[in-house]
Amino acid sequence: MDYTIIQKYLQGKASNEEKEQLFNWLDESTSNKDEYIEIKKIWALTSREENVEGKTWSDIEPSELKPAKTKTLQHWLARAAVFLLLISCGAIGGRIISKIVETPVYSQMYSVISPAGQMTNIELPDGTLVMLNSGTKIQYSGDFTDGNRQVYLEGEAFFDVQKDVEHPFIVKSELLGVKVYGTSFNIQAYPEDRAFTATLIEGSIGILNTSGEEVTKLVPGEKAYFEESETNIDIRKVDTAMYTSWKEGLVTFRNERLEDIAKQIERWYNVEIVIQKEGLGDERYFGTILKNKPIDQILEVLKLTTSLEYEIVPRANEPSLIYWK
Amino acid sequence: MSFYDSRNILYDLSSFKNGEENAFKLVFENNYEKIVGFCCQFIPDREEAKNIAQQAFVKLWTNREEVNTCNGIRAFLYTAAKTDCLNYLRHEKYKLNYQQNILEKREKLLNQEILESFKFDRLEYMELEEMIQNALDKLPEKCRQVFVKSRFEYKKNREIADELGIALKSVESNITRALKILRKELKDVLPSVLWMF
Incomplete structure (x- = not known):
């Protein structure tokens, strides 16, 4: 590969034609791509952008932010009350997305709440679509985008998981969890019900116990039901439409x-x-x-x-x- | 002038952690241009890149008590910038899904991959910083001059050519040469993960 093109590209001077050439070269082999990535990393780490506006710390210093010392759930919930942002109200049946984004700590936590009387559609950063039934809360951490595809669910939700064989998608709840790679399924786990129901529409999912170990697998059309008072998980074939019809x-x-x-x-x-x-x-x-x-x-x-x-x-x-x- | 000249400045970590204005100003002055520069490599929108960089400092400020070494400061800033750049790109990816041309999409995905592969673990980062400096020191004189002017002194290729009295082509070839040498020197500390195709 002609390094002049790489250099031009890094300096933001490459024409579209040169960009095409570069990308074609990247596609040719992994070693080409690795080579480029290494160069780009060096480039990024040795980059400086002149501070022409003369920005100083006083310009951006937050006036009242206090250091976050604790990151307990109570902490989040307390903040949640303050920073509840209603982002959009849909026309049908009044969907409300409430998103808590205020998170002045290192690893951000996001949570989406679908209040009682509402249903909420969200798209997670990896492209996974989640439809939250009424009275449902879903949480995920800021490193979700780094491949930590893990969410915590209280309530009922339908998941259409974006395929990513490298990073399993994990749904945790109080009683059980599931682990998937790309599939669609429904989970009902309202804390007050003391029960957990997972219904698989397509693909394959593993059911996890609270320590995160896979205890069993479901095939499409199967439903797993577990009650806190029971010792066994009940698995049976069902008409999945009955378990996902709430979406409609x-x-x-x-x-x-x-x-x-x-x-x-x-x-x-x-x-x-x-x-x-x-x-x-x-x-x-x-x-x-x-x-x-x-x-x-x-x-x-x-x-x-x-x-x-x-x-x-x-x-x-x-x-x-x-x-x- | 070297890239990591600021490493010789010993921040007073305790006054930094106590939230003393002056200590923080110093940290800002020594790192702001680097963090903006880093973000600009991945975010085409310059204003957005600046925003993300500034947010990294706000995060550092709010979490200053968690930083335990002077080297941890820069590792923290780069990590915060990386995370927010990634969040921005991912969000943008879906927003623009239907209007973007294929080339832009590919650039964006590639940038995401690169960002993801950065590990600013504190120890690793210290090592990386030192190795970049050492590698820079090893460049042949002309080559180093060109690279330093181009990368750290905001000079355009044309200006460098004029200043050093060399041809424009020679500026380009010296930057290329520098990149090749740096890559060879840094090969072991810039591990690329295995990419799935």
Whole structure:
């Protein structure tokens, strides 16, 4: 390779034609690429850009920043309250992305919260698409971009993971985790449910215990279910559409207890449900619900096949209270 | 004038850690141009590159208590700059996905790869700094003069040619020669990871 071209390129003087030549040469072999990378590293480390504006430290010194001494979760949560930025409100069903970006420490932590009553779509820095269901929080650290593709999930999310064989994508939650290389799957792990459900749509995922060891693998169409009180992970073939239909605003209940359904409704609509009638919580419901409908329509549907009666009590500055009786 | 002249300045680490204005000013003066220069190699937008460099100093300021040696200061600054450049490029990659031409995309991806392969681990960085200095010292005189003027004195090739009374072509060939020698000298400390194709 003619070094004049490399030099011109480094000095920002190469024409498009010369750039093409350089890139073609890089494609020819790994050793060419390595050679260029070494040169570029030397170039970058010996670079200086004249401070023509005469910037001084006083120009950029932050006025009130205090050194961050602790990096505990409480610390993040405290900051989270202050620096919650609402970035965008979608038109459909009011999606809200809340992003906490204020992080004056070395390794940044990012978290995205999809509040109760909302669904949120995000794209992680590696191109992985994540759809967060209501009342869900996902966290990842600033070195995510350095190949540490690890997220911590509280709640339910659908993942479409960008393929990267070198860097496994890991989802951790309180009970279990999963490890993948590029696939799409759904995970439900709301802390209050004390249970974990992973449903695989395509690809392959490994289920991890809390120490990060792989305990089993799923093939497409399988669902792994684990309850904190149990010792075994239950794996079975399922109709995956039932577990991912929430993405389309459809929710399918499979003979679920009204008490569990109530928990989900609380998350979607940001309401508080109090079950008053004895035994009502144990009644079961089977059917599909359109999540985007007003809550009274949903409750009417539940009423059709259960003994449910309800009363909605709106409250100012607080989630509405709904009595099931 | 050498690139690492500032290594002879002994920062008073305790006054730096205590957040004393003057200690920090010194650190800023000795490193700002280098960090901006580094960022400019990866971020085409000059203003953005400056922003990222300035943020690196803000991060250093907020985390000054964690820095334990004078050499750690520069390693910290480069690491912070690297991380933010990468974040910027990755973000930009998706923003521009559909409008960018193929050449620009390839440049960006290559720059990301290079940034990722930098390891500014404190010890490694100290060694690297020293080796760059040693390698610079080993360059033949003319070659070193040209390289130093071009890289550290913000001189254009034309200006160097005039100052040293040599042909423009000779300036270019001396820079090339310097790069080749530096690469040979530094081969062991600039490990490139294995790239996946």
